[in-house]
Amino acid sequence: MQTNFSLAQLADPHVAESEKILRKCVHCGFCTATCPTYVTLGNELDSPRGRIYLIKDMLENGRPADKEIVTHIDRCLSCLACMTTCPSGVNYMHLVDHARAHIEETYRRPLLDRLTRAMLAFVLPYPARFRAALKLAKLGKPFIGLFEKIPTLKPLSAMLKLAPASIPAASPMASPGVHTGKGTKKGRVAILTGCAQSVLDPAINETTIALLTRLGVEVVVPQGEACCGALVHHMGREAAALASARQNVDAWTRAIDQGGLDAIVITASGCGTTIKDYGFMLRLDPAYADKAARVSALAKDITEYLSSLDLPEPVRKPGTVVAYHSACSMQHGQKITRQPKELLAKAGFVVREPREGHLCCGSAGTYNILQPEISAKLRDRKVKNIEATGAQIVATGNIGCITQIASAAKLPVVHTIKLLDWAYGGPKPEGVSEGNLVAAE
């Protein structure tokens, strides 16, 4: 695509990067067919190609964002299905990240929208605040129907609907420390304790630590970790996202210096996509660029890391039929497609893949709160495809997808690590009944 940026505009490294991306797009439109918002809404401006044109026009003309571009960029899930499909290697992720930061800097949203976003950014990345907010949400649940009827309060209604009925106790394993591996030492990793996941389902990281240490891997919970920054990054809050990234880079650099790390293990693929991008996000900061690139290179999804180990034979061979839902951040963001399914199959599960597996479930960070209607359509479509597999359990590797799919599915939805841990001698995953675990006929 031809671009017309002035030399003065290109002196801004963010604009120069976006110009490089724009020039790669050949407007072929292949990406439209796999874009969930285009498939759902049928509007070219809600397709990757349409959004690319809108972003190009805004950046080239050095204009502040307007209502039209904000509407269509806000509807983008950042699912990155377009990047998987694009034959020209257009890095839509970095382009839309730049557009979101530009929107945040130049556009004044309506008051309620500003308040909702400010509240999400203030609460979600901080486990103690999120836990308190979920307790408060219980009081708001009776008003869901009322909020639903007022268009500007729909995000509040969506938030209350997603809030779980009970909140598990905080995990002692999330405290900084070292969990020694059993037997011969096979490796040493740090684990991201995370933010929302550590409140909604602390058992995911507990199970990960239990399985890794049983396999002989030492697991470090470093002092000073923060939220990965993805939630605010996707809201265009660049300064907050970079502050989180720097805090984590510091925490993991200390852990590397104090004993080396084979990997930084991440159990939420949404976080993994962002941490693997720290090297890019901090490339312009001379104090952090090298350290961030090192951290990104060490970042591994738990299934990627487990696949690099020589796993023993599982303790049980379940034969249970599992529908594997590949989170967008897993398959499109990190291009991890093979390992989770292979691990499940090796552990004795019968793995089925739902139709339209490339389409987002509608979770996408805060999307199911900020765009509840499109999100619900995508969720229902996803659940229908999952239930059509005839599986007894749904496995996936991202807390956002677990919460989203579980809000409509009749099957238990669990993190992949819990099924693997069970097969390798751990306890039965919570929320899964014996009936769900019977072998397929």
Ligand code: SF4
């Ligand atoms: S598939 Fe790639 S090159 Fe084609 S329109 Fe989409 S982004 Fe542009």
Ligand code: SF4
């Ligand atoms: S990131 Fe997803 S929703 Fe956004 S344009 Fe690409 S395919 Fe469409």
